[in-house]
Amino acid sequence: MEIFFLELKDLSPKEILELLDKKKLNSSSKKGEIWEITNEIKPIDLFCYLSAKYGDPNGILTILKNDDSDNLIHWDWMLDSPKGLVHIQGHNFRTEIHVSGEVIESGLNKFDFISQIKADFKNYGQGISITKKSLEKWTEFINPYYRIKSTIEQSFIKLNELNLNLEQDRIDLKITQNQLEFEEVKERWTQTLQKYDFAVGQVFGLRAMLPVMAESFVNFLLFILARPEIKSNDRLYQTTLRQPIDIRVQSLHLNCNGFSSSVDYTTEECKKFHTLMNERNDLLHGNVNINKQAFGNVYFDKKMPIFDEYEDFWEKSIGVSIRTMNIESIHGEYEVVKNFISYILSKLNENIKEQIEHLLETSRLGFNEETKRVGILFSPYLVDMRGFTK
Template identity: 45%
Template sequence: MKSIDVSQLSYPSMKEVAENMSQLAQNGEKPKTAMKGGIWVIREGITPVELYCYLNARFGPPNGIQMLFRSDDSDNLIHWHYTFNYKDETIEIMCMTFRLEIIHSIEFDSPSDAKVEFIKDLKKDFSVYGKNISKFRDKIEKWQLFINPFFRIKSVIEHQLEKLEALKIEELEPLSYPSSAEDLEKLKDRMNHAGELYIEATALGLNIRMLAPVYAESFINLIIFLLAEDDIKTDKRMYDSIVRQQIDIRIKGLHRNCKGFFQAVDYNNTEACKAFHTLMNNRNDLLHGNVDPKKLAYETVYFDGKIPLFNDYRNFSFYSWEASIRNVTPDLAIGDYQVVQDLIAHILICLEDNIRAEVCRFLETKDPGWNESTKRPGILFPSHLVDMFPKFEDEEFNKRVN
């Protein structure tokens, strides 16, 4: 056979499909598609949504046996499954997350050419059912996946914290003063190694401390995005004015501007909020590179004219790298992160239980969805991904996957 005549596809009911599978199982037989034919893996030429709309408009809802086993959500290995009879043969069309699979029991002269022709013929047939396809497509919801800024920043900070802790800066031995030329040569190598570690630690500590305020703001803005009162959501100017307020004002107004708060956030009296307020007061020095000798000072030195008079004995450890990490030490970086975590925990406690559970799920979602027509956010997919390829006992059949 050269190809498939799409007009000859017939659509058995799900009951017929299930009864046929049950009968095969009772007789100890295998489906035709497991004994001959092959598998077409499709990742181009036709999209899952256009094929699904066409099949639904022409035949009806998916009738494949896998529809009996799928859970009523998007967390499935096989999202939809159609079974068709074609003359005396069987064709199964299944959609996974990453591809379409067409399993058939037909022996073609050239399977690759037949696959290409089948896709072309399907797309040509779209025009025949164009009105029904458009009508069906109007019924399905359109969602846009978008990046969750809170999740992204949280992931970056935690990745940097892991790298910072792995450096184990606190375990570096102090550099002792050399007592010979040989010691001095060894000291150079040790200083270079320690310097590289401290530069990395300084970069990570500085990044974490600068991101901590952004991390907090992304959380507050996400709360407002998810829970803002309807009159605020529908009024862009009002919504924008709220998210542009000073962050302490935003936090204090959460219970008034958002749904789901059973109590106000006691910003002025709660220790978590006080610590966060201190963090925000210090943010400008880090974010804008402010020069404040008092805050950045690390030693006192005296001069008699141009003669330096040191207040302490200097050592190689301090002047090679320890001074560089002042104000961005691992302890300070971890501390800033914990301050934000404590603030987040306190605000979540102020939410009603059911609302808190939904918000927490959203916080942990990397790629949530947005329905523009209903102005509704949603969690469309689980955080994990699943995939598989079938493997048949017949090795020759396994080779007929293309």
């Protein structure tokens, strides 16, 4: 029994159909099992081993599956033995080995399968190597543009859920202050302050991320569309990425394929984006800018303050945060970024534009190092299923 899984025989499509028909007729056949393994044998190693030993996958599921990567089961071998069929299937999250009741009764288990197959690798080393070299290797990676865009969208959802209404909130607090007891007034002010503190934090994050979203879009175009002579020269490519953002944008038609015309940086879309970038730099670097950060004047006679004008409690607390962070303008800044991206996309050839838009809306992409190609490898949905035996 120590070599049972090494003596399995491959089957022709006709033999597979005959065996399946025989199994249907013999309804009293003994109950089988499904063994699951993950990385006890890596799927790539098992696939190459089975290919080297038996040729291309011969299973009925391989024959019937869609000719793309969006399948529950990607490959399978149906192999025969004196004790019945052994069906090996490659799923999204595991390998399944379906075995007959006779195999179970003989005392064999999945650990026998693992140890016997692994021990047999050495006998098919050359074939395994040839098979692996014949496969296209793709590296999956997270689309940075999509991740930033998704984070921004979630932040706007959280901000909108606060239902900020500056005038109404101010009026409500003034009414509260005049009509309720001290402890109730204190509680209302505390709740409102916390709400606006949270809003300020959301806006701070958004104001920092919005220009990054636009810049990641530009870098994404360079990664996908850069001319071969730039892509193939890492020093040249890195130098292109390190250029100031305005130079990167204005040079896109020179450094990338797919542009029907150059980018005019004097357009409103680009000028507003450039202003946004400069303001972001002040924010992130903590630059002191009195004109932007000022919120009032006060005079002193020695240590005695004389206010330029009186402000109420709202203006001295929540109002300061609102004015210095400019909460009300954040939605307009998002429009600036979206308009900038739309303008750049309008400069692409129509067929290239459609492909880029599709890639931008995909969170997980694949990269082929050998060909420098980027592709969408899988459906955005993770799906799994488990079979049963009877």
